[in-house]
Every structure is written in C-alpha cells, then in structure tokens.
Amino acid sequence: MLTDLTDEQLLTQALAGDEDAFTVLYRRRQGPIYRFALHMSGSSHVAEEVTQEVFLFLVQRGRDFDAERGALAAYLFGVARNYVRRALERNYPEQVLGSPVEDEAAALMVECDPTEGIARQQTSTAIWKAVLSLPEHYREVVVLCDLQELSYADAAQAAGCAIGTIRSRLHRAHDMLSKKLQHSAAVAPGISKVAARCVS
Amino acid sequence: MTCREFKHSAASLTLWELLRAQDEQILTHAQQCEGCGGWLQNQRTVAASLHTLQAQTAAMQAGPRVERTLLRAFRQTRAESAPQPMVTRVSAPTAFRLSHFFEIGAYVAVAAAIIVSVFLGIRLLQHSSRTVPVQSGITPGSTRPLLQKPAVAAQGDSSNVASGVTNKRVAAAAQSRVERSDSASVATATVQTVAAEEPQTDADAGYIALMFCDPLSCSSDSQVVRMELPANGTEQNSQPPIADLVVGYDGVVRAVRIVN
Numbered sequence: 001m002l003t004d005l006t007d008e009q010l011l012t013q014a015l016a017g018d019e020d021a022f023t024v025l026y027r028r029r030q031g032p033i034y035r036f037a038l039h040m041s042g043s044s045h046v047a048e049e050v051t052q053e054v055f056l057f058l059v060q061r062g063r064d065f066d067a068e069r070g071a072l073a074a075y076l077f078g079v080a081r082n083y084v085r086r087a088l089e090r091n092y093p094e095q096v097l098g099s100p101v102e103d104e105a106a107a108l109m110v111e112c113d114p115t116e117g118i119a120r121q122q123t124s125t126a127i128w129k130a131v132l133s134l135p136e137h138y139r140e141v142v143v144l145c146d147l148q149e150l151s152y153a154d155a156a157q158a159a160g161c162a163i164g165t166i167r168s169r170l171h172r173a174h175d176m177l178s179k180k181l182q183h184s185a186a187v188a189p190g191i192s193k194v195a196a197r198c199v200s
Numbered sequence: 201m202t203c204r205e206f207k208h209s210a211a212s213l214t215l216w217e218l219l220r221a222q223d224e225q226i227l228t229h230a231q232q233c234e235g236c237g238g239w240l241q242n243q244r245t246v247a248a249s250l251h252t253l254q255a256q257t258a259a260m261q262a263g264p265r266v267e268r269t270l271l272r273a274f275r276q277t278r279a280e281s282a283p284q285p286m287v288t289r290v291s292a293p294t295a296f297r298l299s300h301f302f303e304i305g306a307y308v309a310v311a312a313a314i315i316v317s318v319f320l321g322i323r324l325l326q327h328s329s330r331t332v333p334v335q336s337g338i339t340p341g342s343t344r345p346l347l348q349k350p351a352v353a354a355q356g357d358s359s360n361v362a363s364g365v366t367n368k369r370v371a372a373a374a375q376s377r378v379e380r381s382d383s384a385s386v387a388t389a390t391v392q393t394v395a396a397e398e399p400q401t402d403a404d405a406g407y408i409a410l411m412f413c414d415p416l417s418c419s420s421d422s423q424v425v426r427m428e429l430p431a432n433g434t435e436q437n438s439q440p441p442i443a444d445l446v447v448g449y450d451g452v453v454r455a456v457r458i459v460n
Contacts, residue, residue, distance in 0.1 A: 017278050019271065026270060031261040038260060039253075051262040055270050059277050124256050127249035146215050146250045147257075171211060178242040181249060 007072035008065075015062050026055055029073060032148055033080050039143040040084045042132050050083045057083075070157040074150065077158035081140060088136075130180035138173035141166055201229040206236045210243070219247040407446060407455035421449045426459070 013021035037050035446455040
C-alpha cells in the first residue's frame with residue numbers, strides 16, 4: 001500500500017514516474033502547506049498559488065532533496081516559506097488584514113450555540129489579525145511551531161536558522177501576541193471570555 | 201521556586217504544554233507570585249486563541265484545481281523525461297549517418313557555388329573588357345586614323361561579309377549609337393542585313409578589324425551598316441567616302457572597310 005510508505009519513499013517512487021505515489025504524497029502534505037501559506041498571508045488565493053508552486057518545485061527539482069538533512073515535511077515548509085515571501089513582496093498591499101481573513105473565518109463557522117459561535121469567530125479573527133500583524137520572522141515561527149505543530153528542529157530547518165533562534169523568536173512572539181490580544185480584549189471583551197473558557 | 205526558576209521551567213515548555221501544565225511547582229508559584237501568575241495566564245490565553253484558530257482552519261486545503269494542474273504537470277514532466285533515453289539509444293547511428301551525408305552534401309554545394317561564381321566572374325571580366333574600349337573607339341578622334349587607313353575596298357554587295365543571323369533591333373541600336381557619338385560627321389547610313397551562306401573572313405572581304413575585336417566576339421552575329429563619311433575639306437570635288445561597318449550584336453563596330 002502506498003499510504004503506508006514514508007514521505008521520502010513516496011518521493012522516490014514519484015520521481016521514478018509513479019503518478020499514484022505522487023498523488024498520495026500530495027494529498028498527505030498539501031493541507032499543512034496550504035494552511036501554512038494561508039496563516040502567513042491571510043489569503044486563500046496566495047495559499048493555493050503557493051501550494052501549487054511548492055509541489056511543482058518538488059516535481060521538477062525533487063532530486064535535490066537530501067533525506068539526511070531533515071524530513072521532507074520540513075523541506076516542503078522551507079520551500080513554501082520562500083514562495084510565501086515572494087508572494088507577499090509581490091502583492092503585500094492586498095494582504096494586509098482585510099476582509100479575506102474574516103471571510104475565511106466566517107466560512108468555517110459551524111456552531112451549535114450561536115452565541116458561542118460568534119465569540120469563537122471573534123477570537124479566531126482577533127488572533128489571526130494579531131498573528132498577521134507580527135513581523136515576518138516572528139509570524140513564521142508561530143505558524144510553524146504553534147499552528148503547524150512542528151518540532152523546534154523541523155522549524156529550524158524550515159526557517160533556515162538555529163533551534164535557539166526559534167525558541168527566542170517564539171518566546172518573543174508569544175509576548176507580542178499576548179499584548180495584542182489584551183488590546184483586542186479591551187476593545188472586544190468576548191475574546192478573553194472565550195479564551196478563558198477554552199483554558200478551563 | 202523563584203521567579204527565575206519559574207520562567208526557566210515555563211520557557212522549556214511549548215505553548216500547548218504550557219496550556220495543560222500540571223507541574224505543581226509551576227502552578228504553586230503562579231498562585232503565589234502575581235507577576236508570574238499573570239504571565240502564565242496571558243500565555244494560556246494566547247495558547248487557547250491559537251488553538252481556536254488552528255481548530256477552525258484544520259480542514260482547509262487546496263482546491264481540486266491545484267491537484268489537477270499538478271498531475272498534468274507531473275505527466276508532462278514524465279513524458280518529457282522518459283522518451284529521451286530511447287531517442288539517444290535508437291536513432292543516434294541514423295542521426296550520425298544523416299549528419300555525415302549532409303556534411304558531404306554541404307561540401308559539394310560549397311564547391312559548386314565556388315565554381316559557378318568563378319565562371320560568372322570570368323564572364324563579367326570578359327564583358328567589361330569588351331565594352332569599355334569600344335565606347336571610346338567610336339569617338340571621332342579614335343575612328344579617324346582608321347578611316348584614313350588605306351584599304352582595298354571590295355566592290356559589290358555586302359553579302360561577302362561574314363555574318364550570322366541578322367537582327368534588326370541590334371542594328372538599329374548600333375545605328376543610334378553611332379549617330380549619337382558623332383551625328384555631325386555621319387550624313388547617311390543604310391542598314392543592310394545579310395545572312396551569309398558561306399562565311400568568309402574579314403580579310404577576304406577587305407574589312408579591317410578594329411581594336412579589341414577578339415575572335416570570340418567577331419565570330420558572333422553581326423550586321424553591315426553602310427554610311428557616308430564626312431568629305432575631306434581639301435578635295436572639293438571629291439565624293440564623300442562611303443564605308444561599310446560590321447556591327448556586332450552588342451552595337452559595337454567590329455570591322456570597317458572603305459567602299460570608294
């Protein structure tokens with residue numbers, strides 16, 4: 001079964017011309033790459049574009065991947081990071097925390113309790129805005145480590161820096177997010193309540 | 201636990217571990233220290249908010265259009281890379297033979313082009329050497345010595361002149377050229393076209409070959425033009441001399457004879 005193979009084995013077979021192996025690898029890894037690009041850019045359009053570019057890169061230059069230097073997932077995140085940077089440099093003005101973030105969040109709202117749903121929507125919108133307002137190198141460690149749940153080692157490989165740098169950036173990013181959320185809570189009190197409920 | 205130890209322990213945990221931290225020492229210190237307790241609470245709020253965002257976006261993924269595009273690109277890449285070894289393995293000798301054949305053909309074509317260009321160059325040189333002196337030869341200055349040359353004029357018609365097939369247009373051109381060159385000195389000129397059945401040499405007919413009349417051009421088609429030359433001023437009663445000119449196809453005078 002192809003689904004039992006590791007990412008590296010699937011890549012080897014895909015590069016040998018096995019279309020099924022490539023399809024399995026894509027379906028396994030496209031979601032995290034898409035969400036990484038989405039969280040980084042705030043735009044589903046950019047996220048789709050980046051996802052396509054990342055796997056096109058894998059098809060064309062997948063032989064450059066060295067399994068001894070790290071996992072394929074971290075390698076893909078590293079490639080995605082570069083494409084996201086290019087996309088943001090290209091059309092940053094359109095990506096600055098506009099309605100797309102709220103639209104994306106609103107599209108996902110399926111709640112039994114309307115009040116709780118509204119509160120969650122406010123929370124997710126506020127945190128997403130806070131994440132997007134972070135400087136890029138802080139934002140990417142939050143997305144990689146907190147939202148994509150990569151290990152520090154994999155995040156360091158994807159971001160191209162040392163593990164200690166990831167730790168310090170993450171610590172600093174959490175403090176910045178905390179301040180931004182406190183500011184948002186002062187404006188919209190529902191956020192802290194939902195957060196408190198999630199904690200308890 | 202001191203505040204320093206608390207921060208050190210908390211910093212070693214991830215945000216999710218901090219959210220579910222059950223370490224008694226950390227919790228006790230957070231309850232006792234207001235600053236550390238507030239910091240822990242803020243971190244948990246951030247963790248909870250990020251958890252909410254993560255849960256809400258967990259199902260998001262790229263659309264089917266991306267997968268279709270990638271599969272198309274994958275097939276295209278495979279199609280481009282797969283046949284290349286076959287082409288190099290199977291058709292390499294054929295390609296080599298074809299290239300060898302075309303190489304020889306190219307050499308032959310170049311050699312033929314060189315031969316043709318040399319031949320054309322020679323022809324061009326011959327043509328230019330034929331035309332340039334004759335134009336100067338029909339001027340009065342250059343023709344007069346020839347006309348004053350004593351010649352044995354063969355009486356009779358011009359059928360004795362060696363000539364080929366007649367050509368009236370060429371004769372007319374020759375006539376116009378002669379008239380243009382010295383219209384004052386030429387009174388009349390009659391053109392007689394003759395096809396000689398038994399060609400004779402110019403010497404036999406009493407003709408004097410002019411300069412630059414090489415055998416190749418003189419043996420070609422020609423016409424005889426009879427014309428009156430200007431009378432000599434010293435002999436008032438004498439008739440104007442009449443001369444026969446052999447004009448070639450190119451309008452150049454080949455030979456001349458004095459009739460009277």
